[in-house]
Amino acid sequence: MFSGNEELESPAVAPHGPLPGGGRVRPMTRWGTPIMHRPQQPVTVFDDSLRKLAADMVATMYAAEGVGLAACQIGEDVAMFVFDCPDESDQRVVGVVCNPTLVLPEGRERRLDDSLEGCLSYPGAFVACARPDFAVVEGQGLDGEPVRFEGDGLLAKCLQHETDHTRGTVFGDRVSAKAMKKLRKQHDAAAEEYPPDWPT
Template sequence: MPNELDIDEWAAEVGLPEGRPRRVTVHGSPVLHRPCQEVTEFGDELKQLVADMLESMDAAEGVGLAANQIGEDARVFVYDCPDETGFYHVGAIVNPVLLAPEPGVEEDKDDEGCLSVPLEFSPLARPAKASVTGQDIEGRPIRVDGTGLFARCLQHETDHLNGILYVDRLEPDAREAVLAANAQRIEAHEMPPWSEGTPRD
């Protein structure tokens, strides 16, 4: 098992520049509702994007963040998320592909939320184990395996890059209730400070 690192330690280990937190896009932003473009250039621009994503995720106290959640049309997500043992996985995966669950993998139904539909949660069943293949920030092939919350994170963030939000997987009544509550928060200016739905200074 890899050594457990925090965000800053991992960023330093892979040579990321200083990042800056950016506002998180909310449901209804067009970039969230279409598949993201494959990343083909592995260089300073990608490293800066990953650094900004880490800072944005940290500022919002999230466990994962996809590039389109800060308005970038690129197939990459970052994570800082515990698995079922409590071990925290930190990193980024580029051009992720979610593998089909192995036969017999149980589903875990638990509350799921999203920084792009902030402050709202709804139960959603997902496989309790997940694996994603892709590339690291240098373009080398990698595979990331997860259990528990980390498995949910890998599935949730890969969905984002395919233009799918967790609310799109809910039953119609549950989806309507979450989105109605989210719309009310936006209208009442109750969105968190890191959200695009918050009035800007």
């Protein structure tokens, strides 16, 4: 997920530990590639190769100036995402989630945030996308332990956006045909800024 030019300079909260480091930056997989549009395989083995993949995801997310990245966005068929994203109060939260499940507000508690959204796999384009303004994600960490993250603001949007990726959904699937046309126009206009090997 694109940051929308958010500043990420404040100290981060890491309720389940820091993000893995030492990864390599990999090219971004784009919308239209089959892996982006089908559910990802659940994580069943929690080993060094999974940690290495997560480290590559973190490195790629930062190189692309994003706030979240799913494994499918670097071409890996794995239900996992990483994030470093501020909430409504600008408090950064970082984490890794394998096999995510979403819990969203219902009834009177449900309010929508229709702010702009962008995707690292469709770079250079932003449109409004209405999503609940609070989200909880539960799943597993890199050692298979239970993890839980919750938040509002951009963090809520990020948790939903990245969980969608693990299910084969891109945010363009959630907007109107008119909005998608606008998104496509922005994306095409910015194409030269994002060559096929971006952000390596």
